[in-house]
Amino acid sequence: MKIESLGVKTFRHKTNTVRDSDGHGHPGPESDSTSAVLTITTDTGDTGHILTRPSDLAEPILDRFVRPNLIGQDPLCTDKLWYKVYKWQRLSGGLLNDRVLAAVNLALWDLKGKATGQPVWKLLGGHRDKILAYGSTMCGDDLENGLATPGDYARFADWLINTRGYKAMKLHGWMPPVPGAPDPRMDYQACAAVREAVGPDVPLMLDPHHFYSRTDTLWLANKLAELDFRWMEEPMEEASISSYKWLTQNTALNILGPETMTGKHWTRAEWVKHDACDLVRAGVWDVGGIDPAMKIANMAESFHMSCEMHGTGAANLTVACAIANTSFYERGLLHPFIDYDKPKEYQNRIDDEMDADGYVHARPDPGLGQDLNWDYIEANLV
Amino acid sequence: MKIESLGVKTFRHKTNTVRDSDGHGHPGPESDSTSAVLTITTDTGDTGHILTRPSDLAEPILDRFVRPNLIGQDPLCTDKLWYKVYKWQRLSGGLLNDRVLAAVNLALWDLKGKATGQPVWKLLGGHRDKILAYGSTMCGDDLENGLATPGDYARFADWLINTRGYKAMKLHGWMPPVPGAPDPRMDYQACAAVREAVGPDVPLMLDPHHFYSRTDTLWLANKLAELDFRWMEEPMEEASISSYKWLTQNTALNILGPETMTGKHWTRAEWVKHDACDLVRAGVWDVGGIDPAMKIANMAESFHMSCEMHGTGAANLTVACAIANTSFYERGLLHPFIDYDKPKEYQNRIDDEMDADGYVHARPDPGLGQDLNWDYIEANLV
Numbered sequence: 001m002k003i004e005s006l007g008v009k010t011f012r013h014k015t016n017t018v019r020d021s022d023g024h025g026h027p028g029p030e031s032d033s034t035s036a037v038l039t040i041t042t043d044t045g046d047t048g049h050i051l052t053r054p055s056d057l058a059e060p061i062l063d064r065f066v067r068p069n070l071i072g073q074d075p076l077c078t079d080k081l082w083y084k085v086y087k088w089q090r091l092s093g094g095l096l097n098d099r100v101l102a103a104v105n106l107a108l109w110d111l112k113g114k115a116t117g118q119p120v121w122k123l124l125g126g127h128r129d130k131i132l133a134y135g136s137t138m139c140g141d142d143l144e145n146g147l148a149t150p151g152d153y154a155r156f157a158d159w160l161i162n163t164r165g166y167k168a169m170k171l172h173g174w175m176p177p178v179p180g181a182p183d184p185r186m187d188y189q190a191c192a193a194v195r196e197a198v199g200p201d202v203p204l205m206l207d208p209h210h211f212y213s214r215t216d217t218l219w220l221a222n223k224l225a226e227l228d229f230r231w232m233e234e235p236m237e238e239a240s241i242s243s244y245k246w247l248t249q250n251t252a253l254n255i256l257g258p259e260t261m262t263g264k265h266w267t268r269a270e271w272v273k274h275d276a277c278d279l280v281r282a283g284v285w286d287v288g289g290i291d292p293a294m295k296i297a298n299m300a301e302s303f304h305m306s307c308e309m310h311g312t313g314a315a316n317l318t319v320a321c322a323i324a325n326t327s328f329y330e331r332g333l334l335h336p337f338i339d340y341d342k343p344k345e346y347q348n349r350i351d352d353e354m355d356a357d358g359y360v361h362a363r364p365d366p367g368l369g370q371d372l373n374w375d376y377i378e379a380n381l382v
Numbered sequence: 383m384k385i386e387s388l389g390v391k392t393f394r395h396k397t398n399t400v401r402d403s404d405g406h407g408h409p410g411p412e413s414d415s416t417s418a419v420l421t422i423t424t425d426t427g428d429t430g431h432i433l434t435r436p437s438d439l440a441e442p443i444l445d446r447f448v449r450p451n452l453i454g455q456d457p458l459c460t461d462k463l464w465y466k467v468y469k470w471q472r473l474s475g476g477l478l479n480d481r482v483l484a485a486v487n488l489a490l491w492d493l494k495g496k497a498t499g500q501p502v503w504k505l506l507g508g509h510r511d512k513i514l515a516y517g518s519t520m521c522g523d524d525l526e527n528g529l530a531t532p533g534d535y536a537r538f539a540d541w542l543i544n545t546r547g548y549k550a551m552k553l554h555g556w557m558p559p560v561p562g563a564p565d566p567r568m569d570y571q572a573c574a575a576v577r578e579a580v581g582p583d584v585p586l587m588l589d590p591h592h593f594y595s596r597t598d599t600l601w602l603a604n605k606l607a608e609l610d611f612r613w614m615e616e617p618m619e620e621a622s623i624s625s626y627k628w629l630t631q632n633t634a635l636n637i638l639g640p641e642t643m644t645g646k647h648w649t650r651a652e653w654v655k656h657d658a659c660d661l662v663r664a665g666v667w668d669v670g671g672i673d674p675a676m677k678i679a680n681m682a683e684s685f686h687m688s689c690e691m692h693g694t695g696a697a698n699l700t701v702a703c704a705i706a707n708t709s710f711y712e713r714g715l716l717h718p719f720i721d722y723d724k725p726k727e728y729q730n731r732i733d734d735e736m737d738a739d740g741y742v743h744a745r746p747d748p749g750l751g752q753d754l755n756w757d758y759i760e761a762n763l764v
Contacts (some may be wrong), residue, residue: 074504074508076500076504076505076508077504077507077508077509078507078508079506079507079508079509079704079705079706080507080508080509080510080706083509083706112505116498116499116500116505117498118458118498122456122458122459123458123494123498123505124461125459125460125461125462125673126456126458126459126460126461126462127459127461127462127465128462265680265683265684266684266685266686268684269681269684269685272655273654273655273685291507294680295680295681295683295684296684298647298676298677298680298681299651299677299680299681299684301647301677302647302648302650302651302677302678302681303648303651303655304648322461323461324461324462324465
């Protein structure tokens with residue numbers, strides 16, 4: 001079996017998320033957006049797909065750095081092909097970023113699952129066929145009855161836990177340009193209101209502003225420990241591993257990371273070796289795909305550490321169900337104004353349907369378990 | 383797909399290896415031996431096999447600790463099943479050792495490959511379709527024209543490299559009860575004679591007596607560094623990680639380990655974290671199977687360290703071909719009196735046929751790539 005082509009289809013669809021001046025998503029009026037599907041096709045007619053942002057699949061980058069390394073190769077040799085493309089990163093001047101590596105690797109794994117007739121979570125180890133989700137909110141905002149006040153977060157938490165069935169929840173705090181942010185005291189007030197709303201037994205986490213100082217971070221961490229929060233993520237720029245080592249030494253709160261720091265499994269190994277985190281973060285889109293995510297999970301397991309997948313979607317769900325050492329699937333981002341359970345126009349179903357008990361089920365379908373509406377995509381090509 | 387049965391077939395065959403009083407194998411007159419095949423069968427008629435020692439497959443152990451955890455389960459969920467069986471180790475009083483875990487895990491992976499129609503080395507990453515072997519000798523002996531003198535090793539090295547086509551070689555030194563052993567000076571003389579015989583460019587390694595003192599070990603390590611040896615293995619009891627950290631700090635020679643130390647990927651992570659080795663050792667039979675071996679390889683890769691598989695056979699070859707971070711496949715054990723390339727009576731071919739350039743090729747067959755002679759096995763059941 002040999003790879004014959006890598007093709008991209010970019011298509012229009014509606015969105016009800018708007019980006020603020022700092023890039024955070026919030027609910028907004030319906031507007032136009034575009035997404036893209038990467039398709040890898042073999043000489044035997046097997047295919048693998050992955051849905052992503054059009055910016056991850058720029059034709060000049062695929063042409064120069066990806067296609068020459070993949071065409072004619074055996075698509076099942078996923079890690080070999082990951083290295084072939086990865087090695088061009090040094091020479092690409094930053095064009096070939098980890099999201100491109102991820103898109104290619106995920107499409108290959110989708111193909112590998114389909115070619116073998118198996119869901120990828122089973123190929124990778126098959127540790128569980130369902131996993132509890134935590135409801136992961138959007139960042140705070142200044143929308144009336146949105147996520148503008150501690151009371152808003154508390155009301156939404158009550159709905160997530162007591163109505164929708166989530167068994168755990170993570171807040172994203174207020175970030176600039178929301179008035180008053182960043183402020184660790186605002187973050188704490190929202191967390192305290194949520195703890196009050198859901199009671200003492202529900203696992204809670206916080207992903208706050210990412211550029212706090214050490215002192216603000218430590219104050220917030222200790223306050224969250226008092227609230228029995230499960231973990232906090234990325235309160236400081238992650239390039240400073242020393243600051244995270246200092247933080248984990250000085251607070252009882254669990255620190256999860258690194259999330260957005262570049263360097264794939266190699267960076268995460270350094271954080272583990274230097275005790276800079278209590279739980280290890282891996283997201284397939286952050287670390288360049290399923291192969292590096294599995295390396296991170298396996299490395300973390302060798303040190304008795306949990307590996308918590310970052311972000312939603314079929315591929316993160318796949319890894320979370322494959323491995324032993326994880327606790328939750330991140331589901332969202334959620335907001336009172338958004339119906340997360342409704343498929344997008346380009347989906348026949350969402351990747352991560354959740355039952356009334358708060359479990360997202362691993363898909364039995366071969367591949368990664370995406371179910372795209374190809375008629376819609378073909379009819380709305382850019 | 384569900385596991386329906388785990389069955390064992392034990393059978394007689396001839397061997398020309400005899401064990402000395404300390405358990406080391408040497409060439410000897412043909413005698414009777416037994417081996418066993420574990421077969422896992424599913425309700426869909428899929429099967430997986432692994433050849434091993436009968437002592438790894440004792441029926442009371444399978445009945446009490448293995449079958450209850452496997453029957454009715456999905457065989458593709460290899461890591462999930464590994465954990466199910468592994469957790470019974472604490473309660474088994476040492477009966478359920480890592481070789482039992484390994485046998486079960488390898489048979490499951492053989493089944494997984496066959497059920498998906500793919501060789502396992504591709505399912506796991508597919509990094510290379512062939513790998514250079516090093517010729518790995520038996521331990522030294524006192525057989526005339528065997529491996530009794532430095533000159534014997536040198537003559538055999540010349541044949542391995544210059545006639546048979548190996549591109550690298552590893553000596554096992556003299557161990558008790560061979561007269562004069564253990565003696566680091568004897569080991570060194572054999573190594574020096576081999577270096578002289580093969581010239582400066584052939585990668586050479588040593589696996590000496592495993593119970594040297596720190597001072598004997600350091601003396602030998604420094605002498606091997608002068609001979610430009612690639613690595614040394616297990617010169618001291620491996621339970622003393624501090625001694626290995628001390629050794630790596632004090633010699634320029636690369637130290638490979640741990641090999642026989644229990645503790646699976648968790649032990650190897652400690653050696654890496656504490657800089658107790660330069661290269662990491664993993665053998666599927668030592669660490670409990672392919673899943674833990676992959677965790678070790680992935681952990682090592684995250685620290686820029688090579689993972690060198692211990693021992694021969696289809697499953698170690700599978701992992702070596704799957705991963706990026708390894709350098710050689712260990713082929714042997716070899717001796718001037720033994721024809722390693724000749725299949726045993728119970729094999730249609732050996733697992734690791736080597737070409738004239740010193741490469742062992744990954745098998746294209748679905749599963750682990752063993753080719754057993756079932757007619758022979760059925761006709762010679764115990």
